[in-house]
Amino acid sequence: MPMQNRRELMKMAAAMGATLAWPAPVRAADAGVEDRSAYPQGVASGDPTCDSILLWTRRPPTAGRKASRLTVEVAETSDFDNMVVSGSHAIDADGDWTCRILVTGLHSDRTYWYRFRDEHGRLSRTGRTFTAPSPDAEREACFAFVSCQNVNMGYATTFLRMIAEDRARPAHEQLRFVLHLGDFIYEMLFYPEDLPGGMLQGRPMRGHVRMPEGEKIGVYHVPRGVDDYRAIYRAYLEDPDIQDARARWPFICVWDNHEFSNRGWQSVAVYDRARAAQRLRVAANQAWFEYVPARVSQPGEADPMRFRAPAVADVPLAGPIRDSAAREPNNQRAIHSLRIYRDVRWGALLHLLLTDTRSFRTQPVYEADFAAPFRRGMPPYFAPQKVVEILDAGKSFAGGNPPAEIVHGGMAIPNPAARMEAGTMLGEEQKRWFLDRLRGSTARWKFWGNSVAMTDIRADVGNLPASMATSAKLDGFAITNTHDWGGYPTERAEILGAARAAGVSNFVSLAGDRHAFCAGTVSASLCPGEFAPVAAEFVVGSIGTPTLAEAAAHAVPDDHPLRPLYLQGDDAAPAINMTVTHGVAASLQLAEDGDRSAALALRNPDVAPHLAFADMAGHGFATVRVTASAIDVEFICVPAPITDADPDPLYRVTHRVAAWAPGERPGVERLVADGPALAARFLDLDPTGREQSTSN
Numbered sequence: 130m131p132m133q134n135r136r137e138l139m140k141m142a143a144a145m146g147a148t149l150a151w152p153a154p155v156r157a158a159d160a161g162v163e164d165r166s167a168y169p170q171g172v173a174s175g176d177p178t179c180d181s182i183l184l185w186t187r188r189p190p191t192a193g194r195k196a197s198r199l200t201v202e203v204a205e206t207s208d209f210d211n212m213v214v215s216g217s218h219a220i221d222a223d224g225d226w227t228c229r230i231l232v233t234g235l236h237s238d239r240t241y242w243y244r245f246r247d248e249h250g251r252l253s254r255t256g257r258t259f260t261a262p263s264p265d266a267e268r269e270a271c272f273a274f275v276s277c278q279n280v281n282m283g284y285a286t287t288f289l290r291m292i293a294e295d296r297a298r299p300a301h302e303q304l305r306f307v308l309h310l311g312d313f314i315y316e317m318l319f320y321p322e323d324l325p326g327g328m329l330q331g332r333p334m335r336g337h338v339r340m341p342e343g344e345k346i347g348v349y350h351v352p353r354g355v356d357d358y359r360a361i362y363r364a365y366l367e368d369p370d371i372q373d374a375r376a377r378w379p380f381i382c383v384w385d386n387h388e389f390s391n392r393g394w395q396s397v398a399v400y401d402r403a404r405a406a407q408r409l410r411v412a413a414n415q416a417w418f419e420y421v422p423a424r425v426s427q428p429g430e431a432d433p434m435r436f437r438a439p440a441v442a443d444v445p446l447a448g449p450i451r452d453s454a455a456r457e458p459n460n461q462r463a464i465h466s467l468r469i470y471r472d473v474r475w476g477a478l479l480h481l482l483l484t485d486t487r488s489f490r491t492q493p494v495y496e497a498d499f500a501a502p503f504r505r506g507m508p509p510y511f512a513p514q515k516v517v518e519i520l521d522a523g524k525s526f527a528g529g530n531p532p533a534e535i536v537h538g539g540m541a542i543p544n545p546a547a548r549m550e551a552g553t554m555l556g557e558e559q560k561r562w563f564l565d566r567l568r569g570s571t572a573r574w575k576f577w578g579n580s581v582a583m584t585d586i587r588a589d590v591g592n593l594p595a596s597m598a599t600s601a602k603l604d605g606f607a608i609t610n611t612h613d614w615g616g617y618p619t620e621r622a623e624i625l626g627a628a629r630a631a632g633v634s635n636f637v638s639l640a641g642d643r644h645a646f647c648a649g650t651v652s653a654s655l656c657p658g659e660f661a662p663v664a665a666e667f668v669v670g671s672i673g674t675p676t677l678a679e680a681a682a683h684a685v686p687d688d689h690p691l692r693p694l695y696l697q698g699d700d701a702a703p704a705i706n707m708t709v710t711h712g713v714a715a716s717l718q719l720a721e722d723g724d725r726s727a728a729l730a731l732r733n734p735d736v737a738p739h740l741a742f743a744d745m746a747g748h749g750f751a752t753v754r755v756t757a758s759a760i761d762v763e764f765i766c767v768p769a770p771i772t773d774a775d776p777d778p779l780y781r782v783t784h785r786v787a788a789w790a791p792g793e794r795p796g797v798e799r800l801v802a803d804g805p806a807l808a809a810r811f812l813d814l815d816p817t818g819r820e821q822s823t824s825n
């Protein structure tokens with residue numbers, strides 16, 4: 130390898146906090162002893178390219194044996210007879226004994242095995258990884274996408290199922306990587322001793338994830354600093370299923386909210402109240418950087434050994450939420466301390482654009498203090514869609530003509546956002562980067578690793594009978610998803626408009642966060658506006674975190690007049706699926722006598738012309754098979770993971786999106802729907818209201 134090239138590679142590796150390893154004549158591996166206890170968080174690989182991969186492990190001092198340097202061994206065979214690369218990395222307490230090595234000079238589209246060796250001859254477990262096909266190779270691709278693992282409130286047995294199914298597939302159909310869309314950890318910890326019977330939302334809290342310090346707020350605990358976040362990552366990575374998955378596949382990860390703070394945005398943490406949390410934002414970024422191998426970068430001169438935490442103070446963001454607040458210098462240093470938005474190319478067919486939807490977003494507008502009058506009288510979990518659109522657009526609403534007053538619940542309320550900037554999810558800089566990459570992509574399929582979803586989940590609350598309406602007079606539609614793109618409709622429309630104007634086709638958003646399975650198309654507006662889809666979207670259910678249906682079982686009492694919109698019957702079946710697909714009249718009719726045909730006769734086709742599928746009660750994972758002509762996305766739904774047993778799927782549903790040409794509309798077609806839970810969850814009905822066969 131030429132020296133110049135090597136220097137550039139070393140610089141690149143340093144920028145992502147890794148040391149460099151490159152191919153060199155390597156002698157046969159010495160004997161060594163695998164000692165998993167010396168590497169309690171296992172091994173991992175991340176962000177493959179066609180010639181390199183980032184490898185990770187952690188080797189803390191154990192049983193009095195401290196290691197200060199790890200060597201990585203990479204081979205083309207699992208017995209390490211044919212080693213191709215060896216390189217080493219110093220480890221120390223400052224980096225919490227974690228190790229990142231960028232291995233370069235690999236062949237494209239290959240399987241590699243890797244392991245780490247300390248100076249005492251102790252070996253880690255063996256990991257397996259893949260390199261991507263070269264960008265001109267038209268290779269079919271299979272991958273999985275997941276989000277929201279929670280080993281405090283359950284297990285990560287979704288991965289156990291994913292591994293078992295992958296092993297049963299022919300080699301050429303096996304998954305090549307896992308896209309993890311965030312909530313890799315949950316920073317809010319519920320300890321069993323703080324809860325009646327140790328239970329929350331009907332689940333026993335496991336209580337093994339603990340922070341050394343933490344702060345107790347009500348019945349939960351949140352981190353105070355980097356050591357707390359690190360302790361959570363360590364506990365999560367000791368989970369055998371998460372660890373096995375990371376050893377089996379390369380992971381491509383973005384964070385969502387819980388890697389920092391439940392309802393956080395920029396460097397504001399929101400629990401009991403909004404708190405200036407610049408130091409916590411930096412701490413959260415540092416722990417993510419240390420534990421998740423990804424080609425992310427820090428600004429300025431990089432240090433291959435460790436995250437350089439900028440000095441910041443917790444200074445409240447004063448003033449309007451939209452503009453000047455975000456420019457507070459400590460906030461700027463904190464949110465720019467790690468850049469995770471990036472892209473990954475996988476052969477000629479697949480380009481993955483990964484965004485950060487939390488660090489640069491404005492406050493979710495429906496949560497702002499000034500939005501309080503518009504929260505009155507709404508059914509649980511729902512927000513008035515038109516109001517959110519007006520507040521989010523601020524002074525740009527209706528081409529710069531925002532209304533002076535907004536009518537809500539029969540009252541005219543002064544528009545508090547009439548002089549504000551519009552909300553943003555990505556921030557200007559990231560949005561420019563994203564649109565440039567999207568428009569310039571030469572891949573057949575453009576996938577957006579989006580962390581938060583774009584398809585609205587809504588109900589026609591204006592059709593509630595007067596006897597059932599809550600205190601306010603409701604009109605039109607209401608959405609549940611004000612924390613995802615539903616709360617940022619102005620920027621959503623801008624991005625979709627830019628994609629359409631540039632003739633971008635085969636554009637697919639993959640999202641998590643919602644703890645629900647959804648499939649559909651994304652349009653800048655829905656009824657009463659024009660439905661004009663520009664992209665397809667698939668949202669994956671959570672690996673383990675409770676769903677809206679589980680939460681509603683505890684939050685919406687049995688005698689609540691609107692309970693039938695959420696849950697029905699003795700088994701609390703998720704009627705919310707009916708409500709958000711077919712409308713409130715269909716759900717209320719269903720509650721009368723369970724007659725599905727009578728319910729469907731009352732369906733409102735304007736509620737969800739964009740949705741092909743919505744299960745607000747689903748856990749599990751999704752797989753994507755990518756060919757030049759189509760993508761097939763399979764949802765594999767498993768029961769709530771409250772034991773460590775390998776879960777039997779409740780259903781499997783596959784949707785297909787055929788490649789479309791610029792100017793054409795995307796469509797989502799259901800190919801397979803199979804499983805006992807489909808009928809019980811009102812999912813055996815297609816979006817036009819027909820009953821479908823429950824097997825193919």
Ligand SMILES: [Fe+2]
Nearest residue numbers: 277312642674
């Ligand atoms: Fe989540």
